[in-house]
Amino acid sequence: MEELLRISTGVPGLDMVLNGGLLAQRSYLIRGGPGTGKTTLGLHCLAAMPKNKRTLFLGLSEPVERIVRDAQAQGLDLSDVAWCDLTTSKDAFFEGESYDIFSPAEVERKPMTQQIIRMIEQVKPACVLIDSLTQLRYLSANSYDFRKQTLALIKYLNDQGATVLATSETSIEAPDDDVQFIVDGILEVDFQHGAATRRNEGRGFAGRGITAVKFRGSNFAPGRHELLIGDHGVQVFPRLVPAEHGQRFIAETISSGIDELDRITHGGLHRGTVTVITGPSGVGKTTLAVHYMKEAAKRGERSVIFSFDEGLATLIHRSESVGIPMQMMLADGILQTIAVEPLSMSADQFAHLVRQKVEHEQVRVVLIDSVRGYGLSVRGEDLVLHLHALCGYLKNMGVTVLLNDETDAIMDQAFHPTSVGVSYLASGVIYLRYVAIDNRLCRALGVLKIRTSDFENTQHEFQITRHGIVIGAALQSGTHGLLPGIPRMSRASEQQ
Incomplete structure (x- = not known):
């Protein structure tokens, strides 16, 4: 013909x-x-x-x-x-x-x-x-x-x-x-x-x-x-129609560079999957996500941060203060940080930008920070529908996707894993929250699901230090009300 x-x-x-x-x-x-x-x-x-x-x-x-x-x-x-x-x-x-x-x-x-x-x-x-x-x-x-x-x-x-x-x-x-x-x-x-x-x-x-x-x-x-x-x-x-795009890739695990977190997730995240990192403001979602990009840089893989909420100067300063060499990663071109103004860029324009990075610059790890900021670019349309299309495309292209999702609950409130019901899109959900252990206000980390592998279903103390993230021992032994309320360590667990 x-x-x-x-x-x-x-x-x-x-x-x-x-x-x-x-x-x-x-x-x-x-x-x-x-x-x-x-x-x-x-x-x-x-x-x-x-x-x-x-x-x-x-x-x-x-x-x-x-x-x-x-x-x-x-x-x-x-x-x-x-x-x-x-x-x-x-x-x-x-x-x-x-x-x-x-x-x-x-x-x-x-x-x-x-x-x-x-x-x-x-x-x-x-x-x-x-x-x-x-x-x-x-x-x-x-x-x-x-x-x-x-x-x-x-x-x-x-x-x-x-x-x-x-x-x-x-x-x-x-x-x-x-x-x-x-x-x-x-x-x-x-x-x-x-x-x-x-x-x-x-x-x-x-x-x-x-x-x-x-x-x-x-x-x-x-x-x-x-x-x-x-x-x-x-x-x-x-x-964007996800079914029209795709390429072959190896479904391997992606390390966070944090030994204890990799152990909890049984090796790390998986390539070509979506992981939601959820928690209240200031709990450490972005810092945790950037650790995955630091490891991607060590593997020679390009990654990009689309920041809807935070200024790039602040992001760079916070990353450098916890031992993540973001300035060097940016200078080497292995990492890009793009500030997105959602009120001047629609969801379709943003999807076009993401495609350019993936198809022309071979980006392999993408962080969208945050779901709530991205929601402004949808401009009254269905947020989940647009996010479904974008994440489906990235998965088909073998890109590892991290979605930072800010929840409103701080402490001692009903636990909601995500703010707008996007957990079904994700292969994995890692949650961070504030907890009270005796008289100390602490952070805790847990994993709600990983579809592609088993994982440890316990909460751990989560610390951000000048040397990076430190994940402590499990909090579940002798504690009460871990998800709905405030964890309290028992004497037995304190003596361990």
Whole structure:
């Protein structure tokens, strides 16, 4: 079977959604409300054409000068684009002019028709952007004429060997259902306002998205994908689907570098698994997680810390103060620390960043610090759903994942292993908590589960010293209320 020729949209993420790009010499509708980025997206397609291919812009809505100026501000190279300005003149308001597009059998030699034909014959474009069909609808005598003219125009352009893109504004007053049957593909762009929820503390969110609704002759990634328009143009962040990614890896154990912890976990964590490190604020979750990265550095493996909560300077200082040479690890490039501002980066953007680190920089250990901070980037959507996709992808790629999850319970309260019910995602759960032993306030460590191996189901005193983490003897002997309350050591255990 002959492979169909594809052309890039000029947006790598959208090419991924479309399984490689648009099919050549087909027609596509870019539809959406005002301000969603329809024209900008179409211009990216024109700019992405090879230099030996000419392109044509047929403008019916905005003056060409304004469109060119806006495109240049975003860094788009449109030097090979031929511009055909079909916007109405100021005299049209007084004269009641209408536009007539030709039929394939009988070409009416009116000024607009002649202008289009002249441009097509002169430029011989490989790709044409019509902006917009909505304006053509308004200027047509009736719906029948509009459908006839649109079909004739698209067919004429396709017959000339051009790939056709057309924008259309969606509205109740001028629905474009009739055009959707004519074209080979439909891309819907939108601007959604998210509802405020208790999880995002009353803050709403807003964001653009793109959905491939129809794409004849090819598969495509279904669902809504985030679309971002910035200073450098359009970016699309495909929604992450774990089943579409994976690679072979050896399911070996990963040491923490702390002998007692490795003994409790029967050798350590396992590669390609997710471990939640849970506990209240300040109990030592990040310090414990960084020990696994210190050991990864000794093995020559790259790791990355995505910090949603803590400043990098503070993280480096705390790590160095407990004997973890983070400055040296950063200088060697074996460790990266990335501060993430969740209110300016969505979950899909973050997933894209993680993929870049894993697929292009061979990162093998990832720490997300913390689940609660990451939850802000979800912006009112389902936190567990996004985390499920991200962790599923990382597991399939053989990456060891550490999730720091802050719980609210400090002491003497009901025990909840995680804050938002993410423990089912994890192969292992290590919990830290504050406990009172006689008159001392101490930290304790325990393991709730490890799916891939056995483990010791006792609590141990957990100390952070200037030489690193020290894990003491088990606290379970002669103590009471370890999980729900405050552990107390008996005289017998004190004498041991």
